[in-house]
Structures are given as C-alpha cells and as structure tokens.
Amino acid sequence: MVIRLTGAVLKVGLTGGIGSGKSAVASRLAEHGAVVIDADKVAREVVAPGTEGLAEIVAAFSGRVLDADGALDRAALGAVVFADETARRRLEAITHPRVRARTAELAAAASPDAIVVNDVPLLVEVGLAPTYHLVVVVQTAVTTRLTRLARDRGMDRAEAERRIAAQADDARRRAAADVVLTNDGSLAELHAAVDALWRERLVPFEANVRGRRPVHPHRVELTEADPTWPQQYARLAARIRHALAPADLRIDHIGSTAVPGLAAKDVIDIQLTVPTLADADGPLAERLAAAGFPRLPGDWWDNPRPPGSGRWEKRLHGSADPGRPVHLHVRAVDSPGWRYALLMRDHLRADPDQRAAYLLLKRELAASAPDSVTYTTAKDPWFDEEHLRAEEWAAQTGWRP
Structure with a gap:
C-alpha cells in the first residue's frame, strides 16, 4: 500500500456564486493574516501573453478571443463559452490543470504555520472540495446577487442570470460546505461572521493540524x-x-x-x-x-x-x-x-x-x-x-x- 506524504499547512477552500461577496470574505481573512490565493488572478497569470495556456486557447477557439495587443479578450472568450457547455468544458480542461499547478506552488511557499485560503469560484463545479481541510461557502440570495452585479460590475440582468445559471446552485454548494457564511446583511455583519470563524475555528484548527492534536470531547451531550x-x-x-x-x-x-x-x-x-x-x-x-x-x-x-x-x-x-x-x-x-x-x-x-x-x-x-x-x-x-x-x-x- 503506497501512501504519499504531505505537509501540514491548513488549507481552506473558499467559494461562492458570482456576486455573493466572496471577495469581501477573502479580503477580511487576508487582514487577519491568511495567505489568500485568488484563483481568478492565477487563471489570468497562466494565460498571459507568451504562455502555453494562451497558445492552447487560441488553438481551440481561434484568434477571435484575442484583443488587438495579442492578449486574451476575456469578454470575447466568455461570450463563446458561457453559452456553450461543451466549449466551457474544453476551456476548463486547458486552464484548470495549470491553475492547480500554480496554486500548489504558491501554497508550498507559505510558512509552515500559515492558513492558506484558496479563493476558487468553481471549487464545487470541478470537484476540489476533498482537497481542503475545510470548505467555506458564501451564500447570498439570487436577487441580491443580481442587484450587486448590476451595481458593481455594470452587468445587465440577462448576462448576470446566465452567469449564475452556469455555476453550481446553492444546494450543491451547501452539500460541499463545512461552513456557510450568509451574506444578505451588512458588510459589518459579514465581517463579524468572518472574525468569529477565524478566531474560533481556523486558528485552533491550524494549531491542531500542525501539532497533531485531535479534538476529543470528554463530556457526553x-x-x-x-x-x-x-x-x-x-x-x-x-x-x-x-x-x-x-x-x-x-x-x-x-x-x-x-x-x-x-x-x-x-x-x-x-x-x-x-x-x-x-x-x-x-x-x-x-x-x-x-x-x-x-x-x-x-x-x-x-x-x-x-x-x-x-x-x-x-x-x-x-x-x-x-x-x-x-x-x-x-x-x-x-x-x-x-x-x-x-x-x-x-x-x-x-x-x-x-x-x-x-x-x-x-x-x-x-x-x-x-x-x-x-x-x-x-x-x-x-x-x-x-x-x-x-x-x-x-x-x-x-x-x-
């Protein structure tokens, strides 16, 4: 029986639907000292001009997905893949392995006592939940998300609805979640929930993983x-x-x-x-x-x-x-x-x-x-x-x- 060894850094998966406020949670965790790895930023890095990732995307979808400077035109690519599930899966097959490899490099560079938070929009969709010690899902009512997407990103309702429909629904995310942060209230309320999560769960969890200490309740309730x-x-x-x-x-x-x-x-x-x-x-x-x-x-x-x-x-x-x-x-x-x-x-x-x-x-x-x-x-x-x-x-x- 072959067992691969691994490091003990605490790995937290953070996800939520578009417009849910996931980025606000990631920012608050970073303020507490978490090492936040943004999958969207990594995704841009692995398809930057001159990369093998970009070359493979052009081979798959033609030069119409490039802008005048030869960089990836994400809006043009999005128009192709978000309306076509086959095309979207083809894109994911190109980008996801590269994102995972780069993410692993960044996590490996963290200190041994770090709490590494992977901010991954499609964590549930691509089956990454078992790779983390804990999965945190930010959940927000669809109506609230639509309002935020229109206000903050200038996205029209039809496009926002298409983006939401292309992702996992709330029930599927909850099934993968160890922690659900509801973000239908104020930013202060969200910050308070994140602060409690950090203080009461993530910090002691990291110390227990690093020190190989199990939680063992002694009282019967x-x-x-x-x-x-x-x-x-x-x-x-x-x-x-x-x-x-x-x-x-x-x-x-x-x-x-x-x-x-x-x-x-x-x-x-x-x-x-x-x-x-x-x-x-x-x-x-x-x-x-x-x-x-x-x-x-x-x-x-x-x-x-x-x-x-x-x-x-x-x-x-x-x-x-x-x-x-x-x-x-x-x-x-x-x-x-x-x-x-x-x-x-x-x-x-x-x-x-x-x-x-x-x-x-x-x-x-x-x-x-x-x-x-x-x-x-x-x-x-x-x-x-x-x-x-x-x-x-x-x-x-x-x-x-």
Whole structure:
C-alpha cells in the first residue's frame, strides 16, 4: 500500500456564486493574516501573453478571443463559452490543470504555520472540495446577487442570470460546505461572521493540524438526530480518500450518527478498513494526521463480545477541527471489531424496537454519566445482550458485512 506524504499547512477552500461577496470574505481573512490565493488572478497569470495556456486557447477557439495587443479578450472568450457547455468544458480542461499547478506552488511557499485560503469560484463545479481541510461557502440570495452585479460590475440582468445559471446552485454548494457564511446583511455583519470563524475555528484548527492534536470531547451531550450527519460523513470520507490516494481503502459511516432518527453525541464515527493493523501505522497515520485526522495517543481496543474472548485491538484517530469532532476507528478487515461495528449499525437500522430501547438507555446514561468513559462502560451490559440479538438477525437474514 503506497501512501504519499504531505505537509501540514491548513488549507481552506473558499467559494461562492458570482456576486455573493466572496471577495469581501477573502479580503477580511487576508487582514487577519491568511495567505489568500485568488484563483481568478492565477487563471489570468497562466494565460498571459507568451504562455502555453494562451497558445492552447487560441488553438481551440481561434484568434477571435484575442484583443488587438495579442492578449486574451476575456469578454470575447466568455461570450463563446458561457453559452456553450461543451466549449466551457474544453476551456476548463486547458486552464484548470495549470491553475492547480500554480496554486500548489504558491501554497508550498507559505510558512509552515500559515492558513492558506484558496479563493476558487468553481471549487464545487470541478470537484476540489476533498482537497481542503475545510470548505467555506458564501451564500447570498439570487436577487441580491443580481442587484450587486448590476451595481458593481455594470452587468445587465440577462448576462448576470446566465452567469449564475452556469455555476453550481446553492444546494450543491451547501452539500460541499463545512461552513456557510450568509451574506444578505451588512458588510459589518459579514465581517463579524468572518472574525468569529477565524478566531474560533481556523486558528485552533491550524494549531491542531500542525501539532497533531485531535479534538476529543470528554463530556457526553446528546443531541437530537441531525439529518445532515450522513452528508457530513460523506465530506469527511471524501477527504480521507483523497488523503490516502492512491490506496483505495473501505470507509464506512458507523455508530449512532449512522442510524437515522437516533439521538447521539455530535461526533461522527467513521471506520477505515486496512489489510492489517501494521498497515495502520507509519505513512498512513502520518497522511491522516496531515489531512486533519491525527491519532489519539495511547493504546485503543474495543470491548469484546462476548466478554473474555480476547482484546479487539484498533487504532483511533480524531479530528483536528474544533468545529467537527470525529472518531476515526482504523480496524483490520474481517477482524471481530470491524465486523461488530457494521453488524450493530445495520441491526439498529433494521430493528425499530431495539433502536428505541437503545435511545432510552442513551438518554438515561447521558443524564447520570456525563463523562465519556463512564457513559461508554455503562452501555456494555446492554450491548452484550444486543450482540446476541444482532447475531440471530444476521443468521436469519443472511447479513454479511
């Protein structure tokens, strides 16, 4: 299994639709000290006169996209590609790889403790979200965006609507977003939201990534079932897959947040499957840490079912992001703990009575055992019995992990 190593600088993806106010967010982050890389500026650089990028654009779209001085006439090019999806994709195939390469160079030049913010208008459209530790989306009502485009850029309504329609819609951006900044109010309100994001999340996130420190909640606070938990898991899993590429390892959403309708601690449990636990050490652990999932110190294992059947060893990683606690359980394929995590999840999904019984137990224990160690240990007797019920269900249904 080949794992590529990477640096630990915090990488934040910033995006939003045209006219959303994304540039105002980028400017405010730069005032706080972020290293802001503007994809639009980089895009201009890679197609400047004399570059291979410009030569390839001319070969694709002819000299009609050049101005009198031989530079790229962006308005002329825009008139060609924004009305033609095939042409737009052809342009993106020319420019996007060059923009990514130049962006990587600029990020590599940042200091080790930098917070690098990539301001990328088409971050969602081109699938870049998993390459960042965090994705911030600026969201603004379309009517407000149309007004701003007319006022600030002199763009007529028909052209503004075409530009907006050519980009991802709000729902698609929200699905990729770890943070949504709503910009329908005043600039002062937007700045206040950015300041809080910087202070409460980005600065501690960067320090945790650099110091390989996971966030590990010790108090038990149950929250009602959040329908976005599966979506949050999907974003986290995509980051993990990107971090471990080209290795193609199985990743599963497990635990209570993977069971619809079940109240839980607001911690996303994820299972990463490795061939052996030896594969969980060394480069793989370092790659996960650099991606924002450092290992929790100490030895970790699952309580065996039935008790006394031998220790079920695993590796446990957390999240460096103070805004999204994660338990990343790294288990060997076909090991008892690996199978048990999948079995219990699937049985609780399938059996509403046991799901209700488990929820009642969780509420009682959360009220009487607020620390995580006591809470977890107190659930053991129930899980000893539930394990037997789950095994019977598996035998009856032909369940396989």
